[in-house]
Structure formats: structure tokens, C-alpha cells
Amino acid sequence: MTVHTAAPSLLEAADVNPDRARALLGEALSGADDGELFVEQSESEFFLFDDGRLKSASYDASEGFGLRVVAGETAGYAHATEISEAAIGRAAASAALAKRGHAGVSAEGPRATNARLYGDENPLSSSAFSDKVALLQEIDAFARARDPRVAQVSVSMAGERRVVEILRADGGLLRDVRPLARLNVSITVERDGRRESGSSGAGGRAGFETWITPERWHEQIEEALRQALVNLDAIDCPAGEMDVVLGPGWNGVLLHEAVGHGLEGDFNRKGSSAFSGRIGERVAAPGVTVFDDGSLPGRRGSLTIDDEGTPTERTILIEDGILVGYMHDRMSARLMGLAATGNARRQSFAHMPMPRMTNTGMLQGTTPREEMIASMKRGLYCANFGGGQVDITNGKFVFQCTEAYLVENGKITAPVKGATLIGDGPSALTRVAMIGDDFDFDPGIGMCGKGGQSVPVGVGQPSLKITGLTVGGTSV
Helix, strand or coil, X not given: CCCCCCCCCHHHHCCCCHHHHHHHHHHHHCCCCEEEEEEEEEEEEEEEEECCEEEEEEEEEEEEEEXXXXXCCEEEEEEECCCCHHHHHHHHHHHHHHHCCCCCCCCCCCCCCCCCCXXXXXXXXXXXXXXXXXXXXXXXXXXXXXXXXXXXXXXXXXXEEEEEEEEECCCCEEEEEEEEEEEEEEEEEEECCEEEEEEEEEEECCCHHHCCCHHHHHHHHHHHHHHHHHHHCCEECCCEEEEEEECCHHHHHHHHHHHHHHHEHHHHXXXXXXXXXXXXXXXXXXXXXXEEECCCCCCCCCCCECCCCCECCEEEEEECCEECCCECCHHHHHHCCCCCCCCEECCCCCCCCEECCCEEEECCCCECHHHHHHCCCEEEEEEEXXXXXXXXXXXXXXXXXXXXXXXXXXXXXXXXXXXXXXXXHHHHHHCEEEEECCCEECCCCEEEEECCEEEEEEEEECCEEEEEEEEECCCC
């Protein structure tokens, strides 16, 4: 049971005999319910070109391991940046303290897979340092030349390559190579003393060369500039309850935050989610089907295997409005008597895994977006979201719209600024009145925080019409 690779083991590269590591892990896990040795090697770089100059450039490399022993609902965890037999031995002795007084039977290991989403791509080696700086300078100059109202341009580029190996209690050694790249452009425009901004980013699990072609970054410049110029003409947003149409793609972040976290296994096992104990119940309007899928090649949230070694898969969470499942790591699955879904994720070797989303979205329907807008007497069309806040226990959310328009008598009339959407995820799902035929994923920009850990994710949805949302505004 392994993800096949011809590359040398990280343990062997650190002069650790894999058989000795297996023996130390096996002793630590004797009498425990589960656990693993997670070994990681990573390197990353980041460039920021701002105000017409290279403002920062950084490179970071790290390696280390984490060893976990799971006994019931308790987990012992020890990690170190030194990969050696002695360090693994010390970690095993420390983590094993979690099983004192516990007599468990080791859970069956993850199912086997021959899948491999990525090769040995390395975004950091795709071009030289000087070439990347020259590219950022070219993007900056091109953006400034596009319109005389451009007052400021900021361009950033980030890339990383992670190699992880997971040694299981059954002796299986699993390996995954995880490239990740992203390019982001932000443009500020000015007219008559008023300044507004727009931004566009794109990325995914591939080398830089996929995202730095002229066609790609030209599109990002045009989109960032378009948003900025729209906001330059925006009026203050009125407040009140109204129907809202959400555009496709990145707006799926509302689904991710207001609903997705509430469908993670640990929150439901502990009864702290608004969806706890509701399997089989209607939780959304008919036609609403929500999924999480970490097996999509190239997507930002995709992995060949999760951080416990379980192959990623497509998990249906809500089907035609009925709650049918949750996202599980091995612990939540075992304690709830269910199967792991490949959703165990950790920020790095220094963190324990927990149930997390990968690429989460809602399936498309059949209604054109123009029909949704035409159906509104007075409402808001939100084309793009910014940040937001959510309470996991009840799903209450507040999201800022970075690009939004008033809709009056079925027509878009004016862009607005200062619009926020206020509501709660469970109620919002029941108020989905129309589902668009234009599903799209976000362009590859998402990061998700939970329990002090951040991991890359993807979101997606079609256009949606939601009735009776509270819109916060700045118009008085």
C-alpha cells in the first residue's frame, strides 16, 4: 500500500533506517487505536513588487517530522526539526504517554491507491531569480500603461514544493509531492482625489510556468483594473433586507465558511455544529447539492493522499437539500463508526491533523444568471467577495462585497460600495430560490484557517439567487 515513487525516502535521505523507524513507531503505537509518523520536507519562496520596485524577496526551507499516538479521544503528539533515529525515539516515548491506561486495537490502515495527482514539479526551479524579478517588473509596467488613472500597482508571486511521507502502524510508507504556485495583481486607480482598488489572483498545484504566461497575467491585470474602475463609480450601498444574486466561482467562499466548516466531522462528533445529528434531514432548498473533492488534478485544495495517508475522494455532503454526510479524518470517522473521507489535513509536520475541507462547492442548476437578475424588483448582485466572519456553532456570517451592484426592476443600475451580507448558513441554504447553470471554481487563491492552522483550499459554485438576506450598507 503505497503511492509509488522512484525518489529516495526522506528517512533514508536523513540517514534513518526505515526499519528502525517502523520499530520505534510500532512500539509507540502498541495498545493505541491509531497514529503515524509524518515526515515533511518543504521549500518556498515569495516575491513582492510594490510601488515600482522589488519590496521583498524571501526563500525558506524546512524539514521535520511529527509522531502521533491516538488513544480514544486523546492524542499525544511530538515533533522535531531534526530527522534522526534518536529524535524519533524521543518523540515516540513522549507521544506514547497518551495511551497510559488505554488498551486499544490498532485501526485498519487507509485503503490502497495507485493514483498520483502530481509528478515532481518544482515551482521554485522553473526559472531563475532574476527572471522572476524581471517578470514582476514587466507586469508592473504593463499595468501602469493600461490606464492613466492607475496610481499604484502591487504584484506578488509565491511558490512552494512539499514532499511528505507517512509511515503507518502496518508498516506502509506513503509519499506525496505537492507543488503550489500563485500570482496576484492589485491595482489602485485615482480620479479627482478618490482612490479605489481591484485585485485578481490565480494559481494551483503546478509550476510557475502555468501561471506566468503573458495570456494569464494580462487577464489578471485586465480584471484587477476593471474592478478598480467599477469601484471608482460606486455609490453608497443602501441597507435592508433584499434578494441577492451571488456570482459564480470565488463567491463559494460563503458556502465554505458558513456551511462547510459546520460539516466537518469533529464539530459534529462534539455536537458543536448547527448540523450535528441531522443526517437525513432537509437542511437546504431542493436542488442544492454540496460536495467536497480533494481528488481534482491541479486544484489548490487537491492532494493525492491526505495527511494521514487516506486517498482523497469526492464526498457528497448535501444531496438535493438533504444532509447525507460529513467530512472525516480517521479519528472522527472511527469515533462515529464511519469511513474516513480523505479530509485529514495539517499545516505542517509541527501540527496534528484534523478534519478540513479540500475543494468545496455546490453543483450547478439550469437557470441563467440573467434570469435571476431579471426576477428581482429590488436587490443586490454581488459579483465578488472579500473577507468575512463566521460563527461555526450557528453559521452566522458577515461578508464584505468587493464588487456589487444595485438591481432595480430586473436591471443592474449602479455599482455600490460598502455592501455586506449578513445572515446564517443554515437559513441561507433554505432560501436558495434559483441555481445557475454557470458553475465555476475560484481561480486558485483560497486559504482556510482552523484551530490556528492554515491550509490551501478551493471553493466553487454557480450563480445563486438567495431571498431575504440582510444587506448592510453605508447609505444614510
